[in-house]
Amino acid sequence: MNAHTITAMSLRMQLNKFAFALSLLVASAASANAQDLIPKAAPQEGAFLIEGARVYASRDKLHENGAVLVEFGQISRVFSNPAELDGFTLPDGTRRIDAGGARLYPGFVLAASSLGLTEIGAVDMTRDTNEVGSITPEVSALTAINPDSWHIPITRRSGVLTAGVWPTGGLLPGRPCVIELDGWTALDMALIPELGLSLNWPYMPADSSGDGAKRSRESMEQLDALFDAAEAYGASKAASEALGTDLRLQAVADLLNGQGCLFVGAQSQLQIEAAVAWSRKRSIAIRILGGREALFCAELLKRHDIPVAITGTHRLPRRRDVSWTEPYALPAKLEAAGLRWCLSYGAGSASDARNLPFEAAASTGHGLSNAAALHSITQAAADFLGLGDQLGSIAAGKRATFFLADGDPFELSTQIGAAWISGRKLDLRDKQTQLDAKYREKYRQLGLLPR
Numbered sequence: 001m002n003a004h005t006i007t008a009m010s011l012r013m014q015l016n017k018f019a020f021a022l023s024l025l026v027a028s029a030a031s032a033n034a035q036d037l038i039p040k041a042a043p044q045e046g047a048f049l050i051e052g053a054r055v056y057a058s059r060d061k062l063h064e065n066g067a068v069l070v071e072f073g074q075i076s077r078v079f080s081n082p083a084e085l086d087g088f089t090l091p092d093g094t095r096r097i098d099a100g101g102a103r104l105y106p107g108f109v110l111a112a113s114s115l116g117l118t119e120i121g122a123v124d125m126t127r128d129t130n131e132v133g134s135i136t137p138e139v140s141a142l143t144a145i146n147p148d149s150w151h152i153p154i155t156r157r158s159g160v161l162t163a164g165v166w167p168t169g170g171l172l173p174g175r176p177c178v179i180e181l182d183g184w185t186a187l188d189m190a191l192i193p194e195l196g197l198s199l200n201w202p203y204m205p206a207d208s209s210g211d212g213a214k215r216s217r218e219s220m221e222q223l224d225a226l227f228d229a230a231e232a233y234g235a236s237k238a239a240s241e242a243l244g245t246d247l248r249l250q251a252v253a254d255l256l257n258g259q260g261c262l263f264v265g266a267q268s269q270l271q272i273e274a275a276v277a278w279s280r281k282r283s284i285a286i287r288i289l290g291g292r293e294a295l296f297c298a299e300l301l302k303r304h305d306i307p308v309a310i311t312g313t314h315r316l317p318r319r320r321d322v323s324w325t326e327p328y329a330l331p332a333k334l335e336a337a338g339l340r341w342c343l344s345y346g347a348g349s350a351s352d353a354r355n356l357p358f359e360a361a362a363s364t365g366h367g368l369s370n371a372a373a374l375h376s377i378t379q380a381a382a383d384f385l386g387l388g389d390q391l392g393s394i395a396a397g398k399r400a401t402f403f404l405a406d407g408d409p410f411e412l413s414t415q416i417g418a419a420w421i422s423g424r425k426l427d428l429r430d431k432q433t434q435l436d437a438k439y440r441e442k443y444r445q446l447g448l449l450p451r
Contacts (some may be wrong), residue, residue: 012275028255036148036431040184041424044400047071047091048423051082053099053404056106059375068095068104070400073423077396090218099404102417107161107401108409109381111309111344112289113353115152115163116145116179121349130169134219135226137251139174141165144191145186151350153430158354159409161401161421162191164344164385166198166263166289171199171219172226174250175333176263178385179403191387191423196260197251198289199223205268220278227282232257232361255284261386262286276300287384289344292318295330296384298337307340309384313362314355325366331376332367341378343373361410370410399423 048070055066067079071091103338107364117124128144136411145165147301155163161181167174176195183189202219205212224250230252236241237253255262264275267290276297279286288294291308294301301308310330319325343360345353368376390399403419419426443449 036150036153038153038427038429040188041182041421041426044070044073044423044425046093046095047076048095048097048103049090050097050099050404051079051085053102053104055080055104056374057395058106058379059371061393066104068394068400068402070420070423073400075394075396075398075400078394082154102404102406103403103408104394104402104411105159106378106392107403107419107421108159108356108377109342109385109387109391110155110163110353110356110377111342111381111384112166112176112311114164114168114350115155115165115181115353116147116149116189116350117141117165118350119146119151121351129167131167131174134170134249135172135222136167136170136174137172137197137226137255138247139167139168140177140194141174142177142179142186142190145177145179145189146445147183147186147189149350150431151353152181153428154432155350155353156419156421156426157428157430157433158357159405159416159419160353160356160404161403161419162382162387162391163353164195168198168200169182171200171202171223173200175260175441178387180421181425182424191390192385195262195263195385197255197262199262199264199275201264201266201271201275204268204274206270227252227256263289265289267292269296272297273300276304276306280304291341292330292335294339294341295333295337298334298339301339302337303370305340307342307384308334309344309381310334312345313343313359328362328366331360331363331373335368335372340380341376342384343376344381344384349409351352357409358412364410370408373410398405 013389049067051067053066055063055068055078057063063080065081067085069077114129117129120199131139137343138379162178163181164176164178166176176198178192178195180191193406202216203212204216207213233246233249234256235255262284264286266272266275266288272288272294275286286306288306289311290306291310294308294310313327315327317324318384331343345356356377362378364370379388379392382388391401394402400423401421403416405414405416407414416428419428440449444451
């Protein structure tokens with residue numbers, strides 16, 4: 001080894017050290033800038049009554065001058081008009097809130113997201129969505145959630161107050177959870193800490209003889225081997241308590257024992273049909289996340305009562321020979337076909353989660369009614385996550401998770417004036433509102449805006 005080689009190696013080592021130090025500096029700066037400094041909502045103190053509101057209670061119920069009574073974080077009664085309040089005795093100390101004719105909506109539910117798992121897409125150290133390895137069912141999304149992510153307050157200002165959070169990548173990436181978009185810790189936020197398992201169905205090409213088909217078969221062999229091993233492990237564990245715990249097999253065995261549901265990421269007709277056939281063979285309940293070609297499997301999905309969460313409308317058509325309107329028209333077609341479906345955004349960029357109501361709004365210009373679009377991101381999405389008895393509508397016994405808006409939340413100009421999660425009133429400031437206030441003050445100081 002000559003002197004030139006040694007010098008070059010030394011230079012490379014120094015450059016690598018510098019790059020590593022720089023990456024740590026970038027990550028630290030990114031983390032510092034990504035901390036939500038908004039205080040979390042305080043627990044509800046005493047009962048409160050929202051009155052004088054247009055209450056969009058559910059898909060089929062609109063109370064033009066309604067009122068909602070909230071106690072202990074739950075809706076205790078919904079009044080359809082002021083006459084129903086006459087003679088009704090409110091709990092002692094009830095605080096009355098005059099909505100002044102504003103609209104009261106159930107909080108939007110985002111079925112699948114990466115909220116809290118990713119902050120800045122270009123910075124690896126702020127992304128925690130994908131575990132190393134293709135098969136990691138033991139991974140729990142909840143443990144990686146950052147409750148101080150800036151994406152959370154920005155998202156809830158658009159009316160999204162509940163979200164499923166999904167691990168991504170690989171064949172069996174782990175266990176999703178459901179969170180409320182407020183809380184000091186991830187555990188504070190958790191509604192369902194472990195929702196079941198997420199499975200990304202292998203790509204299935206039309207050509208069954210190519211390399212893609214070979215890789216698909218290999219993935220299915222891995223999947224079947226894992227589920228067979230988990231079934232045997234579960235039986236052995238039940239027979240002998242002395243058997244040690246295998247976290248990977250235990251996660252799958254829990255699913256096989258009825259704990260949670262299997263959420264299958266599948267877009268194409270071939271994927272959906274194969275996933276349904278496989279799940280029926282193994283007697284596993286599944287739900288489809290993706291569903292771009294769910295319409296072609298409508299009868300199959302209805303026959304087995306399998307719900308579908310389609311991942312957005314703001315995207316390109318499936319193929320170049322398909323109309324550009326296809327993504328926008330799909331919700332109306334699923335509705336007409338009688339499928340159980342909801343609209344989500346997918347477990348992609350957390351910064352886009354705030355656009356959920358506008359994804360739904362895009363479908364209303366292509367055959368879907370406003371009521372059905374609203375249902376798709378409230379009650380239908382709550383049902384998809386197994387929380388339909390707690391969220392999705394404004395009804396007695398459900399969580400007091402809702403918001404007041406000055407207009408249709410599908411319109412960009414609409415402002416949300418107040419929001420509550422389980423009866424806790426939210427601080428609706430976020431990084432964007434603070435920047436707005438900062439630069440308005442700048443121009444006031446310059447005399448370009450009135451004081």
